[in-house]
Amino acid sequence: MTAQARRRTGTARKSILGVLGVLALLALWQTASALHWINPIQVPSAAVTLDTFISQVQDREFWRNVGRTLTTWAVGLGIAIGLGCALGAIVGLVPGLRRATHTTVEFLRPIPSVALIPLAILIFGIQPQAALVVIVYASFWLVFIHVLYGVVDVDAVARDTARSFNLTGSSRLRNLVLPSVAPYLVTGVRLAAAVALILAITAEMTIGNPGLGRALTYAAGIGDIATVFAIVVTAGALGLVVNIAFRLVERRALHWHQSIRGEETP
Amino acid sequence: MTVAALARPRQLRPASLRIATDVLANLGLPILLLLIWTVWSNVQPSQFFPAPWAIAEAFVDTWMGPALWADVLPSVTRLLLAILIAVVAGVALGTLIGLVRWLRELTEPTLEFLRAIPPPVMIPVFVAVLGVTPQMQIIVIVFGAMWPVLLNTTDGVRSTDAAMIETARSYSIGVARRIFALVLPAASPRIMAGVRLSLSIALIMMVISELFASSSGLGYQIKYFQTNYLIAEMWSGVLLLGLFGIILSVAFGAIERRVLRWYHGVKEAAHD
Numbered sequence: 001m002t003a004q005a006r007r008r009t010g011t012a013r014k015s016i017l018g019v020l021g022v023l024a025l026l027a028l029w030q031t032a033s034a035l036h037w038i039n040p041i042q043v044p045s046a047a048v049t050l051d052t053f054i055s056q057v058q059d060r061e062f063w064r065n066v067g068r069t070l071t072t073w074a075v076g077l078g079i080a081i082g083l084g085c086a087l088g089a090i091v092g093l094v095p096g097l098r099r100a101t102h103t104t105v106e107f108l109r110p111i112p113s114v115a116l117i118p119l120a121i122l123i124f125g126i127q128p129q130a131a132l133v134v135i136v137y138a139s140f141w142l143v144f145i146h147v148l149y150g151v152v153d154v155d156a157v158a159r160d161t162a163r164s165f166n167l168t169g170s171s172r173l174r175n176l177v178l179p180s181v182a183p184y185l186v187t188g189v190r191l192a193a194a195v196a197l198i199l200a201i202t203a204e205m206t207i208g209n210p211g212l213g214r215a216l217t218y219a220a221g222i223g224d225i226a227t228v229f230a231i232v233v234t235a236g237a238l239g240l241v242v243n244i245a246f247r248l249v250e251r252r253a254l255h256w257h258q259s260i261r262g263e264e265t266p
Numbered sequence: 267m268t269v270a271a272l273a274r275p276r277q278l279r280p281a282s283l284r285i286a287t288d289v290l291a292n293l294g295l296p297i298l299l300l301l302i303w304t305v306w307s308n309v310q311p312s313q314f315f316p317a318p319w320a321i322a323e324a325f326v327d328t329w330m331g332p333a334l335w336a337d338v339l340p341s342v343t344r345l346l347l348a349i350l351i352a353v354v355a356g357v358a359l360g361t362l363i364g365l366v367r368w369l370r371e372l373t374e375p376t377l378e379f380l381r382a383i384p385p386p387v388m389i390p391v392f393v394a395v396l397g398v399t400p401q402m403q404i405i406v407i408v409f410g411a412m413w414p415v416l417l418n419t420t421d422g423v424r425s426t427d428a429a430m431i432e433t434a435r436s437y438s439i440g441v442a443r444r445i446f447a448l449v450l451p452a453a454s455p456r457i458m459a460g461v462r463l464s465l466s467i468a469l470i471m472m473v474i475s476e477l478f479a480s481s482s483g484l485g486y487q488i489k490y491f492q493t494n495y496l497i498a499e500m501w502s503g504v505l506l507l508g509l510f511g512i513i514l515s516v517a518f519g520a521i522e523r524r525v526l527r528w529y530h531g532v533k534e535a536a537h538d
């Protein structure tokens with residue numbers, strides 16, 4: 001068997017086993033409900049959940065909620081990336097600024113963003129801005145810190161080379177700083193995207209701006225547990241799509257970088 | 267160190283001056299920001315941004331009394347217990363999944379999906395099953411904080427040096443000893459990286475679980491202050507949570523340095 005063929009059977013085995021795993025979990029869930037191991041009032045069966053999910057997917061309000069959540073998510077993530085890149089680059093490039101801001105950053109960063117939810121409600125009320133404050137605060141630090149590390153991590157030899165070739169400021173930025181920052185930035189953005197989605201839904205749950213999160217608390221409030229599970233599945237699917245999409249972006253954007261190229265060579 | 271650096275002694279600058287610049291570099295900006303905040307809150311008082319001293323006062327009044335025992339301590343106990351459960355469960359499951367190939371391939375898509383569920387979404391589910399109880403809050407935190415540990419353990423276990431495993435096998439070292447003496451230490455840098463991630467998630471989940479479904483605890487108190495318009499008290503709660511975050515990360519740093527002392531030693535030796 002050639003190495004390539006072996007790898008192909010390996011992949012096939014992996015996908016088959018993976019699908020089997022998902023099916024086994026669903027079967028276990030269904031059996032547990034059918035045998036009344038779990039209370040159907042507390043946890044609906046897999047079939048009921050799937051059924052509710054399918055009828056939800058045909059409902060236009062459901063897609064509107066998905067759209068609202070994703071809009072808040074995208075706007076918040078966009079603001080966080082813009083701010084994080086700008087401030088990260090400034091703090092990393094201006095000499096002395098990194099040291100001066102270190103203590104402040106290390107104090108502000110660990111404050112859990114959800115602690116700001118009551119404050120955001122007070123200032124903005126039940127408006128998208130309140131959710132945006134929380135999302136931006138959480139994802140900003142990830143982008144900022146990664147950009148900062150990337151700027152500082154410029155290879156010393158490359159920097160000396162650039163200096164001895166008398167590269168201009170803009171050319172140094174493009175040819176020296178940017179390649180060093182790119183892998184850090186992409187990683188930071190990928191992490192920030194996942195966190196921003198979590199907080200977009202959390203904000204809807206706690207602040208009450210419209211979206212999947214509010215639909216979830218509403219369903220939980222009236223005891224519609226099947227809809228709760230359907231929304232959990234939807235949220236998981238959204239999270240999965242975001243994770244996979246940003247991992248693909250990472251591979252595409254950094255195809256030249258060692259961390260990606262290293263995986264390709266067997 | 268280069269020759270030039272050795273030739274130029276650093277002691278030329280007096281120690282007192284060096285300490286002064288150190289203090290200025292580290293505390294200059296925080297003090298400046300506090301000053302600006304104080305001046306601004308006096309010039310243009312805003313009900314949402316009370317002066318720093320008002321927050322400090324509220325901090326002492328609110329948390330340095332019965333609230334410490336009634337709200338802070340139960341929250342912290344739940345948090346630490348949940349972190350412990352998440353780490354133990356994550357390492358145990360992660361080791362099992364990392365060592366057994368068919369199990370890994372069987373569970374990978376399922377785990378990938380479960381991990382992608384934003385953890386706060388699970389709160390209504392756990393509330394439906396367990397009610398508003400401390401157990402529910404602990405499980406909510408564990409559900410959020412377990413994934414980074416589990417996935418990093420799996421990765422770390424998988425990337426154990428194959429030659430070392432072969433060696434252990436040819437010396438017919440038993441499975442239990444192989445896991446505790448070889449696989450887990452080899453995976454420990456990755457495991458610790460996972461634990462660091464899960465700490466901040468755990469703190470977030472603690473607050474959300476209390477904001478959303480609770481009648482005591484830090485998150486509940488902050489929400490109570492908000493609904494009753496006690497702004498300085500609310501800020502003092504945010505401050506306390508920030509302090510928690512810092513204490514957790516400092517404590518973890520100390521533990522990590524101890525656990526990974528051998529690893530940092532190896533890395534330094536490799537650099538020399």
